[in-house]
Amino acid sequence: MGAKLSRVQVIAAYPITPQSKIPETLVKYVDSGELEAEFIRVESEHSALTVCISASTVGARVFTATAANGLAYMHEQLHWAAGARLPIVMALANRGLGAPWTIFNDMQDSISQRDTGWMQVYCRDNQEILDSILMGYKICEQIHVPMMVCFDGFVLSHTVMPVEIPEQKQVDRFLPSYVPHLQVDGPEPININPVMLAEPRDNARGVACPSYMGFRMRLQETLESAGEVIRRVGGEFGEIFGRDYECLLWEYRTEKADTILLTMGSLANEASLAVDMLREKGYKAGVIGLRVFRPFPAEKLRQALAGAKQVVIFDKNISYGYEGATCTETKAALFEGGLHPYIANYIVGLGGKNVVASDLEAATLEVLENKGRVNGPKWLGVAV
Amino acid sequence: MSTVLKEEKIINVTWHGRGGQGGVTAAMILAEAAYIDGYKGVTAAPFFGVERRGAPITATTRFSRTPIRTLTPTAKAEVVVVLDERLMQAVDILRGLKPDGLLILNSSSPPEKFCTDMDIAVATSDANSIAEEIGLVVAGTVLINTSLLGAFSRASGLVSMESLEKAISKNFNPKAAQLNIRGARLTYEATRINRVWQLSSPGV
Numbered sequence: 001m002g003a004k005l006s007r008v009q010v011i012a013a014y015p016i017t018p019q020s021k022i023p024e025t026l027v028k029y030v031d032s033g034e035l036e037a038e039f040i041r042v043e044s045e046h047s048a049l050t051v052c053i054s055a056s057t058v059g060a061r062v063f064t065a066t067a068a069n070g071l072a073y074m075h076e077q078l079h080w081a082a083g084a085r086l087p088i089v090m091a092l093a094n095r096g097l098g099a100p101w102t103i104f105n106d107m108q109d110s111i112s113q114r115d116t117g118w119m120q121v122y123c124r125d126n127q128e129i130l131d132s133i134l135m136g137y138k139i140c141e142q143i144h145v146p147m148m149v150c151f152d153g154f155v156l157s158h159t160v161m162p163v164e165i166p167e168q169k170q171v172d173r174f175l176p177s178y179v180p181h182l183q184v185d186g187p188e189p190i191n192i193n194p195v196m197l198a199e200p201r202d203n204a205r206g207v208a209c210p211s212y213m214g215f216r217m218r219l220q221e222t223l224e225s226a227g228e229v230i231r232r233v234g235g236e237f238g239e240i241f242g243r244d245y246e247c248l249l250w251e252y253r254t255e256k257a258d259t260i261l262l263t264m265g266s267l268a269n270e271a272s273l274a275v276d277m278l279r280e281k282g283y284k285a286g287v288i289g290l291r292v293f294r295p296f297p298a299e300k301l302r303q304a305l306a307g308a309k310q311v312v313i314f315d316k317n318i319s320y321g322y323e324g325a326t327c328t329e330t331k332a333a334l335f336e337g338g339l340h341p342y343i344a345n346y347i348v349g350l351g352g353k354n355v356v357a358s359d360l361e362a363a364t365l366e367v368l369e370n371k372g373r374v375n376g377p378k379w380l381g382v383a384v
Numbered sequence: 385m386s387t388v389l390k391e392e393k394i395i396n397v398t399w400h401g402r403g404g405q406g407g408v409t410a411a412m413i414l415a416e417a418a419y420i421d422g423y424k425g426v427t428a429a430p431f432f433g434v435e436r437r438g439a440p441i442t443a444t445t446r447f448s449r450t451p452i453r454t455l456t457p458t459a460k461a462e463v464v465v466v467l468d469e470r471l472m473q474a475v476d477i478l479r480g481l482k483p484d485g486l487l488i489l490n491s492s493s494p495p496e497k498f499c500t501d502m503d504i505a506v507a508t509s510d511a512n513s514i515a516e517e518i519g520l521v522v523a524g525t526v527l528i529n530t531s532l533l534g535a536f537s538r539a540s541g542l543v544s545m546e547s548l549e550k551a552i553s554k555n556f557n558p559k560a561a562q563l564n565i566r567g568a569r570l571t572y573e574a575t576r577i578n579r580v581w582q583l584s585s586p587g588v
Contacts, residue, residue, distance in 0.1 A: 152455075155455050156455070158429055158430060159427050159428065159429040159455055160412045160415055160416075160426075160427060160428040160429065161415075161426065161427045161428075161452075162419055162424075162426060266455055269453040269454070269455070270453065270454055270455070270456065272453055273453050273454060354456050354457060355456070356454070356456045357454065
């Protein structure tokens with residue numbers, strides 16, 4: 001629906017559970033003429049993203065969606081899309097990776113693509129998915145960086161809940177049609193993305209071009225300032241649609257909290273119930289949900305955690321041999337700010353393992369009572 | 385008229401059926417009806433798994449006066465709806481029902497047949513015969529899922545028939561909607577209860 005309202009022009013996707021409903025729905029819109037777009041059927045995810053890259057390169061607004069091994073199969077082209085600075089928006093139904101096979105939810109798939117240069121936004125509910133797609137195009141087309149809109153597979157993708165669908169007219173006002181910065185023109189052929197050398201050199205037309213590293217530095221610089229763009233667009237969105245996204249992270253009851261539960265996606269909502277339970281017992285607990293994971297909101301996180309004595313981080317992913325990704329990132333952000341709260345890391349919900357508020361509460365109580373004794377990440381509720 | 389719930393109270397409804405019976409669809413239509421009825425928080429979800437025709441499946445509907453923050457499967461429901469009474473022998477259905485909950489079955493038997501030593505209320509309605517009689521049959525399968533929504537409205541008093549009919553209309557073409565609404569109305573009328581069910585602790 002977000003893609004339809006964004007008036008995407010080219011869609012290429014390959015079905016994979018739990019994403020299948022997205023291409024199925026979009027192809028119906030295209031067939032019925034409700035959406036004036038080309039749906040290009042492909043034989044794999046690698047080709048799906050390649051089609052999107054090609055169409056985006058010649059100036060189309062493009063959309064794709066995938067999950068798990070499908071995203072892993074796109075890996076090479078993810079780097080290309082970011083390096084070529086293409087404003088592609090992708091819907092990602094977070095799912096665990098095989099082996100062993102799972103079709104269920106965790107965030108190992110998107111976290112594994114952390115370093116491809118894509119922005120990553122995580123949604124707490126289905127309204128946020130729709131809204132994030134609409135904002136995604138506006139953000140991507142301003143800074144020419146692609147974005148993954150990530151949401152928990154099954155937990156969100158297969159749950160029905162109320163979603164306010166904005167009027168097309170309103171969306172058109174917020175998101176005008178895409179004006180590409182480059183259009184390939186028949187009579188004037190150009191060579192896009194040729195081999196770059198280590199040093200700057202003139203291109204075939206005699207225009208001085210940066211080196212490979214120069215290009216890469218520009219991508220980093222853009223992402224460093226992307227947080228501000230995401231916030232600004234989130235604010236503009238709020239003005240038009242009444243739902244404010246002028247933030248990189250969500251906070252719940254964090255005022256004067258000394259214990260913070262930190263997580264991403266729909267688990268941030270579940271954690272808010274755990275915090276209500278902890279507050280009832282007299283603990284000063286709050287939740288931070290990371291809405292944006294790339295660019296990493298280090299500065300905002302430092303501000304939000306300035307008063308925390310302990311941070312309990314719940315990761316639906318793990319960097320094997322170390323710990324959960326949001327734990328590592330949070331520690332790095334705090335180190336720079338000279339903050340040293342006690343940090344505990346729980347690995348939760350891999351492969352669809354159910355996580356309920358009382359689990360999160362129990363884990364937090366364990367940290368509060370056993371402070372200092374927990375070394376390395378702990379696995380929540382695993383009976384082997 | 386629908387029962388007035390206190391703010392945070394969530395009504396959990398678990399649907400038991402067989403793959404192909406439309407339990408997931410019924411769960412979703414009930415969520416839509418509850419939303420139309422004025423509940424601000426509603427969700428519906430299948431039990432995430434690998435469904436196939438004929439196998440036991442479950443689905444969940446939740447509704448509340450305030451937005452719902454949990455998406456985890458329901459452990460103990462206030463209301464359990466059983467689309468195929470033979471599932472009572474195959475699945476431990478009562479384990480997923482609160483001790484003072486409401487059990488609704490598609491059955492021609494009187495509700496007393498399903499009473500246990502638990503303090504549950506039981507409602508039965510012969511949706512099968514009703515659906516068959518009015519021709520709610522597609523490709524040889526008698527469709528009872530929407531009809532049982534009528535029994536839900538009657539026995540629980542939580543969602544009005546008016547809202548249910550609106551939700552049904554949104555999910556079918558006009559002709560099919562009319563038939564499904566008729567099934568729901570007749571099943572509503574034919575619902576038998578062992579006692580009037582009331583939420584014992586509406587503030588919890």
